[in-house]
Amino acid sequence: MQIALVDVFPSDGHRIKLELEKECVSVESFESIQGEVGYLWSKFFTVLLLGDVKGTETTFRILRDSKFLKKSGMIIAMVSRDFVENEKITALELGADVCLESASSEFYFKLKTRRAWESATITPFAKRITIVVSVTVFLLYAMDQIGVNVASIALSLGVGSLAVALAAQETLSNIIAGFIIAIDKPFFVGDRIEILGKCKGDVTQIGLRSTHIRSIDNNVYIVPNLELVKNLILNSSFPTTTKRIVISVSIEYGYDIDFVRRVMLSVLDNEEDVTTENGIPSVHIIDFTDSGVLIKLFFYIKQVHREFDMEFYIREKVYKAFNKEKIVFSYPHLITHSNNPNQKSPQYLEKN
Incomplete structure (x- = not known):
């Protein structure tokens, strides 16, 4: 085109x-x-x-x-x-x-993609509203044409609606929250969001009363819209779909950190899913622990929906690269000392 x-x-x-x-x-x-x-x-x-x-x-x-x-x-x-x-x-x-x-321009491609998500979000929501309003208007018009007193019915509906509103405050609150979500657009269908402390997944449907979120393990959370309006939402798909991945390892003391850094960065070579848009990959010493040196690899991937696949995949590549280069992982272990020269260690007893 x-x-x-x-x-x-x-x-x-x-x-x-x-x-x-x-x-x-x-x-x-x-x-x-x-x-x-x-x-x-x-x-x-x-x-x-x-x-x-x-x-x-x-x-x-x-x-x-x-x-x-x-x-x-x-x-x-x-x-x-x-x-x-x-x-x-x-x-x-x-x-x-x-x-x-x-x-x-990659910028315009992202703009188009974002617009497609917005259309997928707003269109079903607007269709539901249109259907409800259209059916209501059609029924009132039809009753008026056959001689039914629509005014008295409307008055009765008004009184009845007040009673229903008092009995269904929570449902109405969720519907109003649905309108707020449609207008404010904190997320769209297809976005990966997290209700902090509660659930995380991809938005599959935004309805009048509730929003459906498909979790990573393929379960569907049906969340009332009021909960989404009231709670803090983390949208990992906006403003960009990139996602930072962190791989943590702990190695024994004594290794050249520059050598370890080169080994860890080399596992990202020729990986198409890795991007430098938000920053180049880096390796840093995070802490010195009792068992070894804690090191973390930071990098960004292009699509947030690939975060777990890439995390598992790169962690496995780091493990294989360390084994190849004879870099030993550290782990917590207990060393005992005794002043009794005749006391045998558990390892000695196991072997003999």
């Missing part, structure tokens, strides 16, 4: 300069493009643009079902800083609801 960069966007909408793969291919009239795509504006997202508008926040409106955009591919709007300052433009109403493929 080709990527078009909109470089010039005058306030009168007269022309647009399109660039494909850094080569200017045509100058199009905005009126013709506008007529082609229609006015199907929906949804907003904010990005931090690259290039000569770095540091400028610009809002795009995404359009759907566009013949022009399907032909052209993903459109990324970029406006010159001078134009933004002169024309007082803070928003650019152009974009595309199409996926980004083979993009040179």
Whole structure:
């Protein structure tokens, strides 16, 4: 899929300069493009643009079902800083609801992925609300058409609703909390979150009353939305999906720490899941214990959902590398001393 960069966007909408793969291919009239795509504006997202508008926040409106955009591919709007300052433009109403493929910028790929998660979160929630409201309105309209006194029913429902509200305060609180989650967006479907001290896993569904979280061992927690609003939530998938992994080992005293550091870092060589986006891998002495030297290997992986697989995998590679290099792990053990020369040690007694 080709990527078009909109470089010039005058306030009168007269022309647009399109660039494909850094080569200017045509100058199009905005009126013709506008007529082609229609006015199907929906949804907003904010990005931090690259290039000569770095540091400028610009809002795009995404359009759907566009013949022009399907032909052209993903459109990324970029406006010159001078134009933004002169024309007082803070928003650019152009974009595309199409996926980004083979993009040179990893940033835009993450933006698209995040947007897909948001759509998967909000759409089911909005559908449920729409169904409830639509059915209610249809029933009231139908009863009114057949001669039923809707006003008296509405009055009775009002009194009944008050009684139900008093009896179902907790349920209503969870529903209101569901609206708060939908508006505030602390997490999306697909995010790995942790309710500190309670549970951890991937969000699979956000409902009106509760949220489903699939744990690492494939169990599903059904958490009332009020608990999510009241408690401290750790979202490991936001703002990035990277995750720091820590591997701890304890070795005997006497080894050259630079040699041990090289051995531990070498196990990360050619690992595609390891990233340096948030920091390069490092090895540090953490403590000197009674049994040996405590050392930790720190590194980041690209996807938080791979944290346990990578932790187990790298720990096994460290173990094999230490055995190969004859680096001995330390462990707590008890040494006894006796002043009686005739007393035999437990090891001696076992052998004899």
